[in-house]
Amino acid sequence: MKKIGFFLGCNIPFNRPDIEYSARYLLNELGVEVVELEGATCCPAFGTMPSLDLVGWAAASAWNLAIAEEKGVEVITGCGSCYGSLNEARYHMEKHPEIKEQVNIILAKVGKEYKGTTKVWNFINFLYEEVGLDTLKSKIKNNLNGLKCAVQTGCHNLWPSRAYPTNEDNTFFPKRLREICEAMGGVAPNYSTITDCCAMGALRSTASEKSLALFKKKLDVIKEEIDPDVAVTGCSSCLLQFDAGQALLVEQKKLNYKIPALHIAQLTAIAMGADVEKATAMASIPLNGVITKIKGGN
Amino acid sequence: MEEGGVNVIDLTQGDESFVRELIALGADELRECIQCGKCAATCPMALAGLEFFIKRIVHAANLGLRDVLLEDSSVWGCQSCNRCVEICPMDIKPYEVIQAVRRAAMKVESCPANTYEGLRNLYRFGHAVFPKGFEERRKKVGLPEKPPTALSFDELRKKYQEVLKQTILEEIAPFPLD
Numbered sequence: 288m289k290k291i292g293f294f295l296g297c298n299i300p301f302n303r304p305d306i307e308y309s310a311r312y313l314l315n316e317l318g319v320e321v322v323e324l325e326g327a328t329c330c331p332a333f334g335t336m337p338s339l340d341l342v343g344w345a346a347a348s349a350w351n352l353a354i355a356e357e358k359g360v361e362v363i364t365g366c367g368s369c370y371g372s373l374n375e376a377r378y379h380m381e382k383h384p385e386i387k388e389q390v391n392i393i394l395a396k397v398g399k400e401y402k403g404t405t406k407v408w409n410f411i412n413f414l415y416e417e418v419g420l421d422t423l424k425s426k427i428k429n430n431l432n433g434l435k436c437a438v439q440t441g442c443h444n445l446w447p448s449r450a451y452p453t454n455e456d457n458t459f460f461p462k463r464l465r466e467i468c469e470a471m472g473g474v475a476p477n478y479s480t481i482t483d484c485c486a487m488g489a490l491r492s493t494a495s496e497k498s499l500a501l502f503k504k505k506l507d508v509i510k511e512e513i514d515p516d517v518a519v520t521g522c523s524s525c526l527l528q529f530d531a532g533q534a535l536l537v538e539q540k541k542l543n544y545k546i547p548a549l550h551i552a553q554l555t556a557i558a559m560g561a562d563v564e565k566a567t568a569m570a571s572i573p574l575n576g577v578i579t580k581i582k583g584g585n
Numbered sequence: 586m587e588e589g590g591v592n593v594i595d596l597t598q599g600d601e602s603f604v605r606e607l608i609a610l611g612a613d614e615l616r617e618c619i620q621c622g623k624c625a626a627t628c629p630m631a632l633a634g635l636e637f638f639i640k641r642i643v644h645a646a647n648l649g650l651r652d653v654l655l656e657d658s659s660v661w662g663c664q665s666c667n668r669c670v671e672i673c674p675m676d677i678k679p680y681e682v683i684q685a686v687r688r689a690a691m692k693v694e695s696c697p698a699n700t701y702e703g704l705r706n707l708y709r710f711g712h713a714v715f716p717k718g719f720e721e722r723r724k725k726v727g728l729p730e731k732p733p734t735a736l737s738f739d740e741l742r743k744k745y746q747e748v749l750k751q752t753i754l755e756e757i758a759p760f761p762l763d
Contacts, residue, residue, distance in 0.1 A: 297712040297713060300723070300728075301712070301716050301722070302716055302719070304723045304728050305726050307728060325734075325738060326734065326741030327711075334661070334700055335700075336752070337665070338684060338687040339704075339752070339754060340688060340752060340753040343752030346748055396751065443667075445671075446666060446667035446670065447671055448671060483632075484629035484632075486629060490630065490662045490664050492662075493659075494635060501632055504632075565725075565727060
């Protein structure tokens with residue numbers, strides 16, 4: 288693929304622009320032109336339009352998808368919610384032509400049309416399928432040097448599988464992110480709670496303590512079973528929980544260890560030689576050990 | 586529900602018209618639920634200890650327990666993770682029951698305050714999540730202060746607002762759409 292539309296969403300450009308920097312860097316290194324989706328908005332997030340009405344949700348997503356269609360590009364996003372919301376809206380419109388019809392009546396009033404011709408990727412599937420592990424390997428400047436990764440694919444990157452154009456062979460035993468980390472020279476063992484939710488998102492906003500307690504259970508299992516150097520997420524919301532959420536648990540004295548965390552776009556960009564300061568600028572949990580290991584130290 | 590007490594459902598509270606409302610709002614396979622509990626075994630809300638997780642929500646929905654569902658905030662804690670949709674043996678799409686309950690709740694303004702905040706941000710800025718201080722964070726990584734989204738293009742943002750105004754948001758937003 289020579290070019291792709293970069294769907295930013297909200298959390299990446301506003302809370303974690305270090306992921307945006309990393310994503311732009313890695314796409315550039317892969318020779319993929321980043322096409323700006325000017326005027327794009329929130330996907331929309333599940334707690335907004337999708338919680339109001341199906342047609343309203345579809346119309347808000349179709350606004351974004353239509354921008355990509357006008358530019359003749361497929362779309363990539365680093366946020367699981369964006370990946371889910373856009374793909375699910377697309378699925379609903381494909382399955383129910385009457386919804387698509389109503390959406391197009393709405394869009395026509397602002398001179399737009401949703402055709403249904405674009406495709407929405409996440410970074411995991413893009414790297415795994417579109418780029419391919421061999422090409423990815425050939426672009427690595429800093430081998431991960433045995434870095435032990437605990438992968439967190441993210442709920443929306445897996446389910447509902449019927450809404451996604453491509454997916455894992457078994458969504459309850461995801462392997463793609465592990466294989467990506469390993470292709471770059473890392474080690475990415477399986478662990479028993481690998482598909483468990485990070486508890487960020489609506490749960491964190493509605494029941495913060497319960498959300499963090501559930502997240503801690505997952506962290507404890509990761510620590511006990513594989514004791515990784517880093518957690519690697521496929522979703523920006525998971526990263527917020529693994530990084531800032533984990534830092535909060537430490538601050539509240541509910542956690543007595545720290546597992547540094549990176550989004551897969553950040554880890555890949557660093558492996559491809561990105562500016563480490565920029566690629567990790569917003570991290571709450573220090574990544575010094577991770578960077579030292581990647582650069583060849585212990 | 587009383588702590589440690591026995592849960593007795595008062596079936597006289599059941600309202601059949603509420604069941605029909607939920608079905609019309611997207612829970613179209615609601616009646617097919619057999620309460621097998623597979624959804625509960627994977628639901629993050631259940632694992633986190635929310636009293637009202639997916640299986641119970643679907644049960645209450647099927648009984649038409651309007652007040653129970655609209656007074657409890659659990660549906661707003663749903664992660665939209667769709668594990669329940671993936672594994673439901675009856676394919677009732679339990680998550681769509683959650684969405685239907687939320688849609689019914691929005692109509693009677695029974696939702697957490699942050700839901701309105703998200704909607705207001707979505708309408709005003711084109712972004713539901715719109716935290717302060719992003720300009721500095723973006724500058725730190727060498728990116729322009731504003732991303733090239735609707736935030737940077739007034740005319741496109743107005744067009745997006747025109748799109749939202751033609752949706753149900755126009756009827757239920759507790760803030761002016763202008």
